[in-house]
Amino acid sequence: MKEYKTKETDINDISVLEPEATYSYADYLKWSFEERVELIKGKLFRMSPAPKRSHQEIGGDLFVSIYTFLKGGICKVYQAPFDVRFPSRSEDADDQTFTVVQPDICVICDHSKLDDAGCKGAPDPIVEILSPSTASKDLNEKYHLYEEHGVQEYWVVYPGECVLEIYDLQVGKYVSRGKFVREDAVESKVVKGLRIALSDAFEGID
């Protein structure tokens, strides 16, 4: 990797970015192009322009189930696009922060992590809905990122097969709790009492 140096000017054309360069959140804030991107440890990941309808429907149903459950409580649920930064230390400045991602769904109970720009620090849980273009990132880079930064619960959805797998953080490592199918209901251990019947989330998928 190249040595990191904050870029001074605004960038409105994504094609001038270098795929092999290291970028920080301070750079990210200067990008005015329309394409959505993520940074994981300084590496640039372009996001797919528009997810499939099934992705959006499952995401919408899961979001609503979580939203309804949390209503009136302390925890908040957010849907992409919502920036989540993972600084190495909480006092890191923007140019010391090299990771900013947009999880499909995330829940944040500690309000001190919320600011105008989004969330700074680990949400819990995080839900990612896989597609062919994101599977590698979701199962590799993001899996390791969430594990390393202490996201207690990571939900991974396979919309094409109506499968949801839950990883629980145990002594700093993710352990699969199992794969859940349309006939199952899933429960969160982090957000106590949250229970979702997957027949609702996967309704209408064949």
Add this chain to the structure above:
Amino acid sequence: MSTAYKQKETDIDDISVLEPEATYSYADYLRWSFEERVELIKGKLFRMSPAPKRSHQEISTVIGGEIFSFLKNKSCRVYHAPFDVRFPNSPDDTDDQTSTVVQPDICVICDHSKLDDAGCKGAPDLIVEILSPSTASKDLNEKYQLYEEYGVKEYWVVYPGECVLEIYDLQDGKYVSRGKLVREDEVTSNVLPGLKVKLKDVFEEVDG
């Protein structure tokens, strides 16, 4: 719970007369002449979906084809569905003592003594199942436990919608996930050393 098993005497040409809660044997299965494809797992009836999606068939063709060309001039054989695999509790069990018969998407059998005119009797060495919403539960629960219990050494589970393939290796009688592979990866097999399948080829026709 299941009804006590009693062999049915007559041929059945209409699937609707079968009882979902009954226990059936392979001897019963052989008398069913209806067109619908079914599987029996420990006597329980599972109806199969009529026609899989095109992407399912394309993935099955590429994986089956790659294994087939690798096995040329070797002794192991590869088969794809519809191909009956029975799992008797002991090798000398008769048809009416056998309560499990399934049709894996792809299976590899290296022990020729397991092959007969009807298909395979006993555990294949490698099984591949390609998931869909209608089969995910059976593939990840009943079949997973069945293959584990009967000693299928390697179980490949394909998620066509996301271009992911997960491999389970049998270790001390239990499946252990070797991890999830994505489009950029290459699959290798402990059962078929030397086999390499590029997932880019397997998922070529899947977009997104």
